[in-house]
Amino acid sequence: MHCRLHRFPLTKAVPLAISRGTTAAVEHLLIAIEHEGITGFGETGGFDSGHRSFSTDAVADELCALAPRLADRSPEPLQALEPLLAALSPPARCGLDLALHDWWGKRLGQPLGRLWGLDSAVSAPTSVTLGLGSVEAVLARLERWWAQLPATRIKLKLGSPDGLEHDRALVDAVATALQRRRAATGIATELQVDANGGWDLERARAMLGLLAERGVVLVEQPLPPQADPDADCAGFAALDLDCPMALVADESCWDLQDLLRLAPHVDGVNIKLLKSGGLAEALLMARTARRLGLAVMFGCYSDAALLNGAAAQLLPLVDWPDLDSHLNLVDDPFAGPVLEGDRLLPGRGPGLGVAVEGLAC
Ligand SMILES: [Mg+2]
Missing domain, CATH: 3.30.390.10 (Enolase-like, N-terminal domain)
Known part of the structure; x- marks a missing residue:
């Protein structure tokens, strides 16, 4: 070749x-x-x-x-x-x-999903991400997402360098905005949070009560990932019993080996193609996680529609899709995954279902 x-x-x-x-x-x-x-x-x-x-x-x-x-x-x-x-x-x-x-x-x-026997019509709503910032900037980002798509799942980034007080203010402001939206439109919106390893054990424990009170359904990677696998597991194990919502590993979980060591201590894993090394390992991880009773999230970095379109081939196996990065690009050279409301579906066509439009190949 x-x-x-x-x-x-x-x-x-x-x-x-x-x-x-x-x-x-x-x-x-x-x-x-x-x-x-x-x-x-x-x-x-x-x-x-x-x-x-x-x-x-x-x-x-x-x-x-x-x-x-x-x-x-x-x-x-x-x-x-x-x-x-x-x-x-x-x-x-x-x-x-x-x-x-x-x-x-x-x-x-x-299409790959069809070759794997998956039902391409099955796809849960994707979350959209609110990054860190001032309360005003985060609420403005939320409004911008709502102008773009129904956005019934919100992932709020926490672990602010400004400290726990700022994290608390963000959770309060966003949870209140979601409640107001529900009162005004009847649309329920799910709130997830992702600390990206920005807390230590004490801070994580201090946040869990507020997160539960404000209806947060999952918390992702509260503690920094550790290079030592045992130390990494110990962090999740220390939080697992106290955590009133689903505890999800992201930065700590790259491949099937990580998934198996973390499985006793978490409720779900965030699989990303760049971490897993592609679709072969991601398919194995998603199927194994489901067999073990873990929830599956599929996430992204600053990925364009080719990476997210590839991930979309596995969406029938995913509980919490988090594939919004290409929706926030001004120069995505690919077209493929289809957005229906806030559900992402694989692109039509064989293979990944993605067309290369903006690059001379
Ligand atoms: Mg994450």
């Missing part, structure tokens, strides 16, 4: 601030593999989870070094490429995994 790499910018309509910093724009990579007249596309890019980070430059270097080794290989069977994929970093593996799956689906003329 012939492999090409393109770099492209992604610019957010509204910059997103979380506990670790603010993102206004990123650079991502498009990987295209061509074989026997069929081209499969994958998207990837650098990201930072607090304890592990990858730069887009490093991911591009990895994929460029790999390209000559793909020249005499075929995209199928996928299993024959597993050793080569296993040696890559998660984001480099994700780019290639997506391109290989896209090629495979196009070769068979079917």
